Amino acid sequence: MEKVAVLGAGSWGTALAMVLADNGHEVRLWSHRQEHADEINATHKNEKYLKGVQIPESIHASNDLSSVVKGVKHIVLVVPTKAMREVCKDLVNVMDQEVILTHASKGIEPETYKRVSEVIKEEIPDKFYEDVVVLSGPSHAEEVSLRQPTTVTVSAADIKVAEKVQDLFINRNFRVYTSPDLTGVELGGALKNIIALGAGISDGLGYGDNAKAALITRGLAEIARLGTAMGANPLTFSGLTGIGDLIVTCTSSHSRNWRAGNKLGQGNDLEEVLEQMGMVVEGVRTTKAAYQLSKNQNVEMPITSGIYQILFEGADPRDVVDQLMTRIRRHEMEDLTNILDEQMND
Numbered sequence: 001m002e003k004v005a006v007l008g009a010g011s012w013g014t015a016l017a018m019v020l021a022d023n024g025h026e027v028r029l030w031s032h033r034q035e036h037a038d039e040i041n042a043t044h045k046n047e048k049y050l051k052g053v054q055i056p057e058s059i060h061a062s063n064d065l066s067s068v069v070k071g072v073k074h075i076v077l078v079v080p081t082k083a084m085r086e087v088c089k090d091l092v093n094v095m096d097q098e099v100i101l102t103h104a105s106k107g108i109e110p111e112t113y114k115r116v117s118e119v120i121k122e123e124i125p126d127k128f129y130e131d132v133v134v135l136s137g138p139s140h141a142e143e144v145s146l147r148q149p150t151t152v153t154v155s156a157a158d159i160k161v162a163e164k165v166q167d168l169f170i171n172r173n174f175r176v177y178t179s180p181d182l183t184g185v186e187l188g189g190a191l192k193n194i195i196a197l198g199a200g201i202s203d204g205l206g207y208g209d210n211a212k213a214a215l216i217t218r219g220l221a222e223i224a225r226l227g228t229a230m231g232a233n234p235l236t237f238s239g240l241t242g243i244g245d246l247i248v249t250c251t252s253s254h255s256r257n258w259r260a261g262n263k264l265g266q267g268n269d270l271e272e273v274l275e276q277m278g279m280v281v282e283g284v285r286t287t288k289a290a291y292q293l294s295k296n297q298n299v300e301m302p303i304t305s306g307i308y309q310i311l312f313e314g315a316d317p318r319d320v321v322d323q324l325m326t327r328i329r330r331h332e333m334e335d336l337t338n339i340l341d342e343q344m345n346d
């Protein structure tokens with residue numbers, strides 16, 4: 001059994017800590033707020049982020065980063081993407097041993113267009129880690145914390161290290177696969193949040209299942225297009241971290257991205273929606289990053305571009321839908337067949 005530090009005591013950090021505790025590991029859960037750590041230790045609940053869930057008493061929460069990471073073999077980073085750099089900077093100051101660093105966050109930094117593993121590697125010298133691993137896939141914290149069947153994928157540059165993380169997390173409720181495609185796994189998890197915002201907007205406008213299916217499949221096409229241009233394997237997007245996570249996020253009211261989109265579709269203002277949510281809505285900042293990346297990479301992403309216009313340029317969602325529906329007519333598989341042709345000719 002291992003000593004594991006989970007950094008980030010929101011819904012996902014807490015649910016992952018529970019999986020690890022179920023597997024018999026010694027789990028320390030770090031919250032950046034002292035009163036939050038105290039509440040978890042006193043009540044064995046985390047009511048704001050995981051309502052009604054009983055947290056195993058073996059999980060110890062703390063606000064002291066230094067004591068949380070002391071002597072651990074694994075550190076699991078689960079803070080919102082916008083806090084990742086800052087948390088890594090603090091982490092470097094208290095690390096004195098080599099660990100395996102896993103992150104389970106789903107975003108892209110809008111200022112740098114970096115994936116989360118790239119942010120971590122920039123901030124933490126490599127003498128402190130065996131490798132950086134990502135854990136991603138269709139996994140609502142609410143269901144994981146109820147021990148309902150869930151499947152995820154872990155990926156790292158060194159697949160042997162990914163396998164160690166697979167061993168750490170896997171159990172009969174939480175099945176963990178491995179993948180060698182770090183870029184594809186991270187991009188799938190981050191970019192699906194944009195499409196989930198779109199699915200929420202569509203539902204908020206009163207559109208039906210046909211519109212949602214269109215968003216999921218055409219969303220997948222543009223995610224695969226950008227991902228492949230950035231070096232991912234196109235096949236990764238047909239797996240758990242691609243279509244799998246698109247389905248779970250676009251079709252569920254557990255999703256904060258779907259819920260935020262739904263309120264936007266009903267005519268609410270973005271700032272108000274985010275304030276009422278009180279939880280992270282990664283898709284908003286990732287839309288900014290992906291919109292710019294699509295321009296830099298010269299990749300067409302009409303849905304992302306439409307969501308960008310709604311979020312940041314005040315566009316009316318109905319006009320954006322109209323714009324998407326009246327685009328120049330295309331062959332459905334045009335982009336992917338072009339990419340595959342190019343790869344075969346390389």
Ligand SMILES: NC(=O)C1=CN([C@@H]2O[C@H](COP(=O)(O)OP(=O)(O)OC[C@H]3O[C@@H](n4cnc5c(N)ncnc54)[C@H](O)[C@@H]3O)[C@@H](O)[C@H]2O)C=CC1
Binds near residue numbers: 049107139
């Ligand atoms: N909730 C879910 O079902 C899943 C979430 N994720 C990803 O996990 C990441 C974390 O999300 P959740 O736990 O769901 O968010 P959450 O909104 O439930 O909780 C966020 C946590 O981060 C803390 N936090 C906020 N700012 C911070 C800072 N500057 N420094 C340190 N901690 C800070 C908050 O206090 C809170 O404990 C996101 O990237 C999300 O996309 C991935 C899979 C599933």
Ligand SMILES: O=C(CO)COP(=O)(O)O
Binds near residue numbers: 139140254281
């Ligand atoms: O990533 C998730 C499920 O796989 C959770 O999505 P939300 O952040 O939209 O709640």
